[in-house]
Amino acid sequence: MQMSNPYLTRRSDAAAIISRADPVVYQQDVVQGATEQQKQDYAKNGFLQVDQLFSQDEVQHLLNELHHMRQDFAVQQRPEAIIERESQEVRSIFNVHRLNDVFQNLVSDERVLNIARSLLGSDVYIHQSRINYKPGLHGKEFFWHSDFETWHSEDGMPRMRALSCSILLTDNDDHNGPLLVIPGSHQHYISCQGETPDEHYKKSLKKQEYGVPDGSLLRYLADMGGIHSCTGLAGSVVFFDCNLMHGSNSNITPFPRSNIFFVYNSIDNQLQQPLGGIKPRPEFIAAREDIVAIEPNNLRL
Ligand code: 6CS
Ligand code: FE
Numbered sequence: 316m317q318m319s320n321p322y323l324t325r326r327s328d329a330a331a332i333i334s335r336a337d338p339v340v341y342q343q344d345v346v347q348g349a350t351e352q353q354k355q356d357y358a359k360n361g362f363l364q365v366d367q368l369f370s371q372d373e374v375q376h377l378l379n380e381l382h383h384m385r386q387d388f389a390v391q392q393r394p395e396a397i398i399e400r401e402s403q404e405v406r407s408i409f410n411v412h413r414l415n416d417v418f419q420n421l422v423s424d425e426r427v428l429n430i431a432r433s434l435l436g437s438d439v440y441i442h443q444s445r446i447n448y449k450p451g452l453h454g455k456e457f458f459w460h461s462d463f464e465t466w467h468s469e470d471g472m473p474r475m476r477a478l479s480c481s482i483l484l485t486d487n488d489d490h491n492g493p494l495l496v497i498p499g500s501h502q503h504y505i506s507c508q509g510e511t512p513d514e515h516y517k518k519s520l521k522k523q524e525y526g527v528p529d530g531s532l533l534r535y536l537a538d539m540g541g542i543h544s545c546t547g548l549a550g551s552v553v554f555f556d557c558n559l560m561h562g563s564n565s566n567i568t569p570f571p572r573s574n575i576f577f578v579y580n581s582i583d584n585q586l587q588q589p590l591g592g593i594k595p596r597p598e599f600i601a602a603r604e605d606i607v608a609i610e611p612n613n614l615r616l
Contacts, residue, residue, distance in 0.1 A: 324506040325468045325591060330529035333504040337475040339556055341436025341581070346611075348433025357434060361501030362545070362555035368426050369482065369550040373616040378484050380417045381446055381573060384408055395599050397520045402453035407520060410599035412444040412577065417616070422577050425611035427480050430554060431579035435476055438608035442466070442477055442580040443600060448573050449492055454566035456492065458523050459533055461500075462578070463557040464507060465526050469515065470601035471587040475501075477557040477580040484573045486549050491572040492564045494553060497533075499540035500560035505532050516596050528560065536560055582608050 321336040339358045349357065357363040369377075384390050385405045391398070395414065397407040411418040422428070422441055431439050448454070462479065466472040487493035505528040512518075515525060528536075545553045555561065557578075566572050586603045589595055598604055 322467050322504055322506070323590075324464055325509060325511045325525065327510070328506075328508065330508045330532055331506045332532050332535070333506055335475060335502045335504060335558065339501060340434055341476065343436030344433075345436060345438070346429050346432045348429035348431070354434065357554065357556070360498040361559040362496055362498070362553060364545060364547060364551060364553045365430070366547055367550045368552045369616070371550060374484055374549045376616050377417065377421070377482070377575065378573070380415055381448070381484060381575070384411065384415060384446070385448055390414070394597065399453060399455055400521050402450070404450045404453055405448050406455065407445050407447050409443065409445045411446055411575065412441055418444065418575070420612065420614060421575075421616070423609045423612045425613050427482070427552060427577070428579075428609060428611045431478060431480060434478060434554065435579065435581045438582040439579040440582055440602065440606050440609055441577055442472070442602055443578040445576050446573065447576065448571060449566050450571050451566060451569040454492060454572065455522070456565045457563045458527055459560055459562040460523055460527060461505060461558045461560055464505065465519070466557065466601070468526065468590045469511060469593065469596055471589045471595065472580065472584065473587055474584050475556070475558050476584040477578055479555050479557070480577045480579060481553045481555070482575045483547055483549050483551045483553070484575060485571055486547070487572055487574070488546050489544060491568045491570055492566040493572065494545040494561055494563050496543050496545060496555060497536045497540045497560040498543055500536040501556040501558045503536060504558060505529065505560070510591060511593050513593070516600055533560070582606070
């Protein structure tokens with residue numbers, strides 16, 4: 316029997332707020348990762364920050380890779396490279412764990428992988444990876460959204476059993492457009508109005524216009540949870556639930572704010588068909604082929 320979908324969205328109906336129907340921390344104890352206190356904080360707030368999990372030397376090594384990739388003309392021509400509309404600078408590069416060996420090793424680094432596995436209570440694989448470069452002066456904002464709303468509707472991710480891991484490669488401070496989150500918002504699903512246009516990703520990855528929350532519902536969430544800036548030094552890591560409401564401001568400082576994102580999804584939550592009969596997004600945005608559980612490594616960078 317097909318289970319009914321508690322997370323309908325992208326229809327002509329008015330926006331709505333729906334209670335989460337899934338756990339946040341899946342208590343299966345598959346592996347030692349997050350501590351009990353970290354699990355409790357993550358369950359309550361929907362995110363968890365671990366300061367300086369990576370050393371400054373490791374950060375420098377990762378930054379060098381990032382710079383190579385974004386300056387590589389061949390990479391710039393690939394569909395994985397998302398170019399800012401006005402400045403023509405690289406905004407994001409997707410699928411970096413398949414395009415680059417250093418990032419490939421990083422997704423299985425036990426320091427991040429085991430926290431992801433312990434929160435999701437199962438083996439995991441990478442649903443999406445990307446670098447957000449957010450250049451100085453011209454780096455544009457990411458408007459408020461729940462990732463799960465997009466992954467559910469455009470990629471057919473069935474349930475809320477995924478998380479993002481953001482590794483800060485530059486210091487993220489109050490000025491350069493750090494990740495903004497609404498603590499506690501992961502317990503509420505905001506169903507969004509408006510049908511998804513064809514090939515929506517070609518626009519949405521530059522500026523999202525569908526799958527954005529209704530302003531009064533956003534206000535309701537922010538009245539309850541407030542807004543928290545995930546500031547921290549380079550090398551710190553933020554883990555956040557797939558349904559946490561988040562966004563970030565533009566970066567008008569002269570310094571880049573660069574982060575790398577890995578989305579870990581439970582091996583038991585693999586993609587199905589997108590909602591509303593739309594075409595699945597490309598493999599480099601939403602993995603469906605050759606899915607295997609990631610094994611941890613303890614090689615250091
Ligand atoms: O469409 C997506 O999958 C992506 N878009 C945003 C704004 N955040 C998460 C994800 O990378
Ligand atoms: Fe996001």
